[in-house]
Amino acid sequence: MKQPDVDRIWYGAEPAPFWMKSLVPLYRALSAVVRLSWTSGLRRPVRLPVPVIVVGNITAGGTGKTPLVLALIDALRERGWKPGVVSRGYGGSARSPMLLGDDPDPAVVGDEPGLIRRRSGAPVSIGQRRPDAARLLLDADVDVILADDGLQNPSLARDIEICVIDGQRRFGNGRLLPAGPLRESVARLREVDFLVCNGGEPHQGEIPMVLQGDHAQRLDASDASRRLSDFSGSTVHAVAAIGNPQRFFESLREHGMKVIEHAFSDHHALKPADLDFGDSLDVLMTEKDAVKCSAFALPHHWYVPVQAALPVQFLAALDQRLRFAIRECTIRN
Structure with missing residues (x-):
């Protein structure tokens, strides 16, 4: 059976399949039972x-x-x-x-x-x-x-x-x-x-x-950094294993980059193979993903720190x- 595109269902116009809708009452009931255990004083x-x-x-x-x-x-x-x-x-x-x-x-x-x-x-x-x-x-x-x-x-x-x-x-x-x-x-x-x-x-x-961020930091121990504007006009690989990868991809495009998207599930344990795209293009990722990749970082691997x-x-x-x-x-x- 083809897996549904959850993002298009949750945030787009694609209707939820019957099996998804049929599980909502069960989810609601289980949540109510858990909540009752606290509001009743049992826990x-x-x-x-x-x-x-x-x-x-x-x-x-x-x-x-x-x-x-x-x-x-x-x-x-x-x-x-x-x-x-x-x-x-x-x-x-x-x-x-x-x-x-x-x-x-x-x-x-x-x-x-x-x-x-x-x-x-x-x-x-x-x-x-x-x-x-x-x-x-x-x-x-x-x-x-x-x-x-x-x-x-x-x-x-x-x-x-x-x-x-x-x-x-x-x-x-x-x-x-x-x-x-x-x-x-x-x-x-x-x-x-x-x-x-x-x-x-x-x-x-x-x-x-x-969220503000204007530079990229290299993952290796060199502490080198570049302004995001320096990547403008370049084609880059963008890696994101976060809840909303598109937010990160669009932020790079706003700085003039041509983005090749690589979205993974939230909290995905990134491995060297996940960053091997067979070319020498720069790879940019979120800081949350960078903490999982520092052990096998290469000179063209960068992360983008942001501040709220x-x-x-x-x-x-x-x-x-x-x-x-x-x-x-x-x-x-």
């Missing part, structure tokens, strides 16, 4: 002695959570906080909670936690059980924890919720999984503290976030909300 979220900020989304795939987490680390540090990050470590082989070292192996810890640790130097812990992993950060002298993803995982009590929205693709066809991209109903957005819109035109009440630009008013409001949360934590403890 209780773990409350830590420091504030917890959850950064997540309500759609499957990438929306820009990791660049936002990195930007929040910098912003919180500037305001005197000592942030740490907890993640599930999706795509890694680790089965027990662990605190990441200075040079984490993405095959063990996952690509996103590895990127966050290498780029920011902030304490990062991973674990399938979020509370167990988050507790490791308490010994690393953090006073606020950022949970990378986890909006649908209530096991860790949170003080602030931030939902990231893909400003270009939004919520696709508006259906729940698997007929659409939604992990939960858009009604969930009324419960979160901040809505951050990555690219596109923010709707009312949404905070705009713009956010309004200062949002960062000030977040800081104010955190200071209120820290007082609440002090009262509880």
